[in-house]
Amino acid sequence: MVAYKSSLEFAKEKDQQDPLKAYREKFHIPVINGIETVYFTGNSLGLQPKSLGSYIEKELEEWKNWGVEGHFEAEKPWFAYHEFLTSKVAKIVGAQENEVVVTHSLTTNLHLLMVSFYNPTKSRFKIICEKKAFPSDQYALESQVRFHDLNPADTIVEVGPREGEHLIREEDILKAIAEVGDELAMVMIGGVNYYTGQLFDMKMITEAGHKVGAKVGFDLAHAAGNVKLELHDWGVDFAAWCSYKYLNSSPGGVSGMFVHNRHADNKDLKRFAGWWGHDKSTRFLMEPGFQPIPGAEGWQLSNAPILGMAAHLSSLDLFEEVGMDKLIEKRIDLTNYLEFIINDLSERKGDLCKFEIITPKEESRRGAQLSILAHGMGKPLFDKITKMGVIADWREPNVIRIAPVPLYNSFEDIYRFGECLEKAISNG
Numbered sequence: 001m002v003a004y005k006s007s008l009e010f011a012k013e014k015d016q017q018d019p020l021k022a023y024r025e026k027f028h029i030p031v032i033n034g035i036e037t038v039y040f041t042g043n044s045l046g047l048q049p050k051s052l053g054s055y056i057e058k059e060l061e062e063w064k065n066w067g068v069e070g071h072f073e074a075e076k077p078w079f080a081y082h083e084f085l086t087s088k089v090a091k092i093v094g095a096q097e098n099e100v101v102v103t104h105s106l107t108t109n110l111h112l113l114m115v116s117f118y119n120p121t122k123s124r125f126k127i128i129c130e131k132k133a134f135p136s137d138q139y140a141l142e143s144q145v146r147f148h149d150l151n152p153a154d155t156i157v158e159v160g161p162r163e164g165e166h167l168i169r170e171e172d173i174l175k176a177i178a179e180v181g182d183e184l185a186m187v188m189i190g191g192v193n194y195y196t197g198q199l200f201d202m203k204m205i206t207e208a209g210h211k212v213g214a215k216v217g218f219d220l221a222h223a224a225g226n227v228k229l230e231l232h233d234w235g236v237d238f239a240a241w242c243s244y245k246y247l248n249s250s251p252g253g254v255s256g257m258f259v260h261n262r263h264a265d266n267k268d269l270k271r272f273a274g275w276w277g278h279d280k281s282t283r284f285l286m287e288p289g290f291q292p293i294p295g296a297e298g299w300q301l302s303n304a305p306i307l308g309m310a311a312h313l314s315s316l317d318l319f320e321e322v323g324m325d326k327l328i329e330k331r332i333d334l335t336n337y338l339e340f341i342i343n344d345l346s347e348r349k350g351d352l353c354k355f356e357i358i359t360p361k362e363e364s365r366r367g368a369q370l371s372i373l374a375h376g377m378g379k380p381l382f383d384k385i386t387k388m389g390v391i392a393d394w395r396e397p398n399v400i401r402i403a404p405v406p407l408y409n410s411f412e413d414i415y416r417f418g419e420c421l422e423k424a425i426s427n428g
């Protein structure tokens with residue numbers, strides 16, 4: 001591997017050699033106050049593909065020209081629109097096609113899946129999750145527990161970092177699973193932690209959960225389109241993710257869900273049903289008696305929001321073109337370069353600047369995001385770099401989250417970020 005250098009020339013050279021360099025041109029990079037931003041918040045809201053407008057325009061045309069007939073007469077008939085997304089999404093998460101569907105929003109999907117996969121009994125009712133999970137996930141878990149007339153405090157077992165540490169040791173998750181044992185009904189964890197960027201070994205956690213008889217699901221909001229996923233092979237029971245972070249598919253965009261094939265035909269699973277999950281051949285007969293479509297499609301409630309689906313499709317087509325493997329290869333290089341730039345700056349500036357990257361150092365334990373503790377510098381430093389055109393994310397008390405995204409970020413972005421940091425520090 002080439003040794004990294006903190007120079008503009010080096011960064012530009014890397015960009016020249018980048019096989020994915022043409023993709024940056026396919027996205028709108030925000031220009032704020034006349035400055036082209038260094039955009040590092042693809043983990044929060046991905047940038048807009050330039051092609052996205054035409055995908056939405058197309059559906060607006062269909063609606064204009066066909067009205068309700070568009071459900072069957074549109075080039076991509078709306079009644080089956082989600083099916084045009086399925087194979088592309090399946091590749092991103094490592095699933096078979098009938099295991100995934102794009103529908104609803106993320107928290108909604110988590111609830112729908114937990115209705116099916118969290119079925120507490122008197123003896124088996126506990127949930128294991130990560131401490132400081134994303135708030136929506138915490139609320140979802142607590143309300144699921146209350147929905148079954150249980151008390152969250154006696155039911156939810158949170159696994160957190162050990163005293164003085166930032167990351168959760170996987171051995172501690174496995175230990176908790178083994179300890180809760182026969183009482184464990186479900187494990188539900190973020191595949192990549194939104195705060196620290198830690199990527200968990202989902203295969204290992206799934207096996208451990210299954211060994212004690214629990215169901216295992218993951219929130220993949222920070223994992224989908226970012227890291228290698230093999231949901232089918234890992235045997236994960238269920239998962240859901242949003243499409244607007246690494247998948248660039250518009251603010252509040254549609255979500256994806258995964259249900260493992262082993263549950264595809266299980267009609268005994270409890271679920272909240274709607275007409276779109278009903279057997280397609282008899283859906284429009286509008287007869288009573290819910291017959292779920294086998295596989296993930298059976299969890300759909302409503303007909304799909306076509307404009308949001310079209311936005312998602314425009315981005316999925318880019319992922320399809322590039323493929324996850326190439327994206328991951330570039331992502332690793334970008335994130336390693338970011339790590340180098342931050343550490344290099346810390347070394348050169350000594351006491352002036354103390355950055356501590358809390359994200360794991362190992363490539364296999366992280367995705368694009370690095371979370372940086374800015375000791376003693378905090379919010380004022382962050383505000384300064386924002387003024388210089390760096391769009392990053394600040395989390396109290398003092399964490400800056402930076403996510404270089406392989407589809408549109410460049411090595412030059414990272415160099416410029418380092419330059420902004422250095423200026424901000426030097427100005428006191």
Ligand SMILES: *Cc1c(COP(=O)(O)O)cnc(C)c1O
Nearest residue numbers: 105106107134136194219221242
């Ligand atoms: C972004 C994110 C969400 C957001 O949920 P929505 O239902 O899409 O608003 C939920 N959970 C995690 C872990 C997230 O990162």
